[in-house]
Amino acid sequence: MNASAIEVCAVTKDFAALRAVDGVDLAVDAGELFGLIGHNGAGKSTLFRMMLGLIAPSAGEIRVLGQSVHGDGFRDVRRKVGYLPENVVFYDNLTGIETLRFFARMKGADETECSGLLERVGLAAAAGRPVGQYSKGMRQRLGFAQALLGKPALLFLDEPTTGLDPEAIHEFYQAVQNLRAEGVTIILSSHILSEIQERVSRLAILRSGRLQATGSVHELREKMDLPLSMVLLLAEGAPLADIQRDLVAAGAEALQSDDTELKFSCARKSKMSVLAAVAALRETVRDVHVREPSLEDVYLGYTA
Amino acid sequence: MSLLPNIEFAPIRTMAAKEFRDRVRSRWVLAVAIVFAIFAMAIAYFGAAQQGAIGFRGLAYTIASLVSLVIYLIPLIALMLGFDAIVGERERGSLDLLLSMPITRSELLLGKFLGLAAALALPTLGGFGLVGGMIAWQGGWNALFHYGGFIFSTLLLGLAFLSIAVLISVLAKDRTRASGTAIAAWFFLVLIYDLLLLGALVATGGETGGETGAALFPVLLLLNPADVYRLLNIFSLEEVKTIYGLATVFPDSLANPALLGGVMTAWIVVPLGVAAWRFNKA
Numbered sequence: 001m002n003a004s005a006i007e008v009c010a011v012t013k014d015f016a017a018l019r020a021v022d023g024v025d026l027a028v029d030a031g032e033l034f035g036l037i038g039h040n041g042a043g044k045s046t047l048f049r050m051m052l053g054l055i056a057p058s059a060g061e062i063r064v065l066g067q068s069v070h071g072d073g074f075r076d077v078r079r080k081v082g083y084l085p086e087n088v089v090f091y092d093n094l095t096g097i098e099t100l101r102f103f104a105r106m107k108g109a110d111e112t113e114c115s116g117l118l119e120r121v122g123l124a125a126a127a128g129r130p131v132g133q134y135s136k137g138m139r140q141r142l143g144f145a146q147a148l149l150g151k152p153a154l155l156f157l158d159e160p161t162t163g164l165d166p167e168a169i170h171e172f173y174q175a176v177q178n179l180r181a182e183g184v185t186i187i188l189s190s191h192i193l194s195e196i197q198e199r200v201s202r203l204a205i206l207r208s209g210r211l212q213a214t215g216s217v218h219e220l221r222e223k224m225d226l227p228l229s230m231v232l233l234l235a236e237g238a239p240l241a242d243i244q245r246d247l248v249a250a251g252a253e254a255l256q257s258d259d260t261e262l263k264f265s266c267a268r269k270s271k272m273s274v275l276a277a278v279a280a281l282r283e284t285v286r287d288v289h290v291r292e293p294s295l296e297d298v299y300l301g302y303t304a
Numbered sequence: 305m306s307l308l309p310n311i312e313f314a315p316i317r318t319m320a321a322k323e324f325r326d327r328v329r330s331r332w333v334l335a336v337a338i339v340f341a342i343f344a345m346a347i348a349y350f351g352a353a354q355q356g357a358i359g360f361r362g363l364a365y366t367i368a369s370l371v372s373l374v375i376y377l378i379p380l381i382a383l384m385l386g387f388d389a390i391v392g393e394r395e396r397g398s399l400d401l402l403l404s405m406p407i408t409r410s411e412l413l414l415g416k417f418l419g420l421a422a423a424l425a426l427p428t429l430g431g432f433g434l435v436g437g438m439i440a441w442q443g444g445w446n447a448l449f450h451y452g453g454f455i456f457s458t459l460l461l462g463l464a465f466l467s468i469a470v471l472i473s474v475l476a477k478d479r480t481r482a483s484g485t486a487i488a489a490w491f492f493l494v495l496i497y498d499l500l501l502l503g504a505l506v507a508t509g510g511e512t513g514g515e516t517g518a519a520l521f522p523v524l525l526l527l528n529p530a531d532v533y534r535l536l537n538i539f540s541l542e543e544v545k546t547i548y549g550l551a552t553v554f555p556d557s558l559a560n561p562a563l564l565g566g567v568m569t570a571w572i573v574v575p576l577g578v579a580a581w582r583f584n585k586a
Contacts, residue, residue, distance in 0.1 A: 052404045072310070075406035083404040089396040093329035094322070105318040106405040146401075156404075 003066070005030045005154050005185040006051060011060030013046050013209075020046040021057075022209040028187055028202075030153075033180050035196045036189040037299060038206035044189045045086075047206065048158055051187075052083055065154060079108055082152035086159040088143045092132030096123055096142055099131055100149070109150030117145040120175070136163040144172070148179075155179065157188040161195065173199055197295035205302050212302040217295055224301045226293035227253070227265040230274070234260055238284035250277035315407040319415025320422065327385070327423035336381060336424075340431020343373055348435050363439060363447040367454050370432075371537045374458050375530050378428070379465040379494050385424055386469025387486040389416045390583065391476045410580045417470055417576055424462045429455065457536045457568070464529040464571035465490075471579040474586075497528050522558050529571040536564045 008026040012019065021043045028034045038044045049055050051062055053069030065080055067073045090099050100114040118127050121141040131139065140163055147155055157176075161169045176186060176199070190196045196203070197217050205212040205220075213220055230252075234240070243262065244255055251270025256263045266274045278288055293301075327333050347369045390413070393399040402412055432455050440448040469486055476482035501524055525531040 049400065052400075054400055054403050075312070078404060078406040081404070083401060085397055085400050087397050088401055089398060091322070091326050091398075093326050098325075102318065102322045103401075103405070106315055106402070106407060108314070108406060143401075 003030045004028065004063075005032070005065060006187065007061075007063045008047070008051065009061045009063075011047075011050060011057045011062060013043075013050060013055070014058045020209050021050070023060075024206075024209075024211050026204055026211065026214065028185065030185050031180070031183055032185055032187075032201045033176065033199060034185075034187045035200035035203035036187060036206065037191065037193060037196070037203060037295075038189075039191070041208075042206040043209040044206055045158065046209075048156060048189060052081070052156060053077070079150055080153045082147035082149065082155045084143045084147040084155075084157045084160055087162060088139065090131045090139060090142060093130060095128050095130055096134070097127040099142060100145060103146045104149050107150050113149060113151075114145075117148055118142075120148070121145045122171075137165065137168055140164055141168075144175070153184060155184055155186045155188075157186065159190055160188055161190070161192065169195065193295040193299055203295075205299060207302065217298070220295075220298045220302075221293055222268070224293070224298050225268055226297050226301055227267050228271060228293065229263065229265045229291045230278070231289040231291075232262040232278065232281075232285050233287040233289075234262060235284050235286050238281075243281060243284065246277050246280070247274060250274045252277075311408070311411060312406075315405065316411045316415040316418065319402075319407070319412060320419035323389075323416055323419025324422045327420070328426075332385075333423050333427050337427030337431045339377075340427055341434045343377070344370060344432050344435035345438075347373060348438060363443050363450055366439070367450065367537060370454065371534060374461070375534060376494055378458060378462045379530060380490050382424055382462045382465035383469045383472075383486040383490055386417075386420050386466045387473055387476075387482045388479050389420060389470050390473040391479050391482045392473070395479055409583045409586075413470065413474070413576070413580050413583050417466065420466055420470075421463055424466060425459055428459055428462060432458065454537055457533055460536075460565070460568040460572065461529060461533040464568060464575075465493075467572045467575040467579075468529075471575040471582075474579040474583045493528055494530050498531065501525070526558070526564075526567050529568060532564055532567050532571070535559060536561065536568070 004027045006026070006028040008024055011021060011024045013021040024043075024047060036044050036047065046055070050057050051064060051069070053062075053064075053074055056070060062069055064077050067077050069077055094102065096118060097114055100117060101111050103109075104111045104114055115124070115127070118124050121144050123138060123141055123145065126134065126138060131142065134142065140160070144157075144160070147157070161172055164172060176188075180186060188196065188200070200217070202214065202216050203220070204214045213223065215223065232243075234243075240257060240262070244257070247255070247262075247264060250266075250273045252264040252266050252274050254265050275290075278285065348366045388395075390399065393402060403409065407415075436448060436451050436455070439451045468489055472482055472485045472489065476485060501521065505521060525535065
């Protein structure tokens with residue numbers, strides 16, 4: 001599991017005067033579900049396209065599955081890689097199954113896989129309909145089925161849940177987890193941070209072409225040392241002033257309260273002492289909610 | 305990913321087959337075939353109505369009439385067929401997906417061109433071929449041979465403009481610009497070029513251009529695939545040569561079908577080659 005599926009070494013990409021990617025070093029281990037996040041224009045797509053070998057870096061080197069994505073071995077690498085571009089639109093006049101067979105032939109994959117893949121993404125009933133009649137969500141499913149052709153060892157998913165409803169997003173990530181269980185390495189980009197934070201093993205934050213941070217969500221939270229927030233639901237007649245005094249003594253900050261709730265934040269290093277103070281409040285508190293900083297908070301911390 | 309080494313034919317064939325199927329499915333091929341068949345039939349049968357007669361009047365006049373129609377129609381159809389070959393995929397977001405397949409950019413471009421070429425060749429052969437039967441019946445095998453030459457040169461003309469269309473498609477930033485450029489190319493090569501040439505010829509009094517002028521005009525005619533097509537067809541038919549003014553400045557030494565065919569082939573190969581070169585640099 002320790003072999004690198006993707007190695008990006010000191011990669012830079014210039015478009016005329018614009019430096020889209022600036023000295024990025026990145027390694028994705030085999031079997032990982034890796035997230036790439038960044039705002040529009042941060043260089044995500046350029047990095048994706050370089051990793052796929054669609055464009056060459058201006059400087060640096062990229063190896064995918066142990067091989068260069070350019071040069072003689074490029075066909076070999078591409079047969080082992082699946083790619084779902086953002087917002088892909090297929091050919092309106094071809095049916096779902098014809099579209100899939102076309103890409104299977106292009107990829108040199110087994111065409112008998114196609115029906116099974118359509119079933120896997122829930123499009124079996126629409127297989128014979130022209131793609132022009134598909135909804136956006138159906139096209140995205142077809143794109144996902146396409147990415148799975150040839151049983152790839154590595155999947156690139158660019159904003160894969162755009163246009164999907166919540167139920168479909170849930171199903172999609174379930175399928176992604178199943179693939180990961182099969183040993184497939186997956187790298188996905190998303191701007192919906194809350195969506196990927198529960199799901200990725202590690203992630204990288206890109207800003208203006210530079211890599212700001214790499215690690216698990218947990219590691220990034222620790223590194224940023226962002227405060228946690230807590231909410232206490234107070235019992236009727238709870239002595240608010242006493243409670244506030246005890247919590248501030250334990251390290252709580254930025255307290256806000258009304259009759260039924262007390263909101264505050266605390267630094268990570270005071271988390272345990274504050275929780276001990278909360279526990280000591282006993283029946284004056286009905287419930288307590290602890291919220292870890294979200295990926296949004298971490299992301300904003302890095303890109304601010 | 306150089307231009308020629310390590311070329312693989314399977315992805316080219318797959319790409320071409322998809323492109324062809326896409327056009328057949330959209331009824332494009334059928335529509336063009338019907339248009340060609342109707343025009344060819346009408347011109348062969350009614351083409352001489354101005355002279356007060358209907359019915360088949362002879363091969364030379366039929367071909368000459370067809371040539372003057374085809375020279376407008378085929379370039380337009382070929383340009384419309386090919387202008388969005390690459391830029392359309394790019395706008396649809398499917399170009400990156402195609403390029404992530406085990407295929408080189410040159411193979412992708414060639415596959416697209418061949419698929420579109422087949423989509424253009426089928427209605428050309430089918431539509432004009434129908435009339436071929438009538439011509440063979442009326443005019444015999446010799447007539448059919450000449451008519452075959454007309455169809456073949458029409459194919460070459462179509463492929464030349466398809467090649468130009470694919471080049472436009474590689475260079476254009478978006479579909480709108482590509483279609484505008486394609487229309488402009490049609491206007492220039494089919495309508496304006498000959499007018500400019502004729503104007504220059506008249507302005508210089510034909511002969512007064514001196515030896516360089518006399519040598520230059522035929523070469524300028526060879527620089528336009530539509531003119532090469534016209535020359536290919538009229539020089540095989542003595543009876544209609546005199547119909548065309550520009551042909552009179554064209555020396556017989558250059559009116560060699562092999563040379564004209566070679567120039568036409570260059571008009572197919574060169575734009576496609578430039579397109580592949582630019583596409584590989586992108």
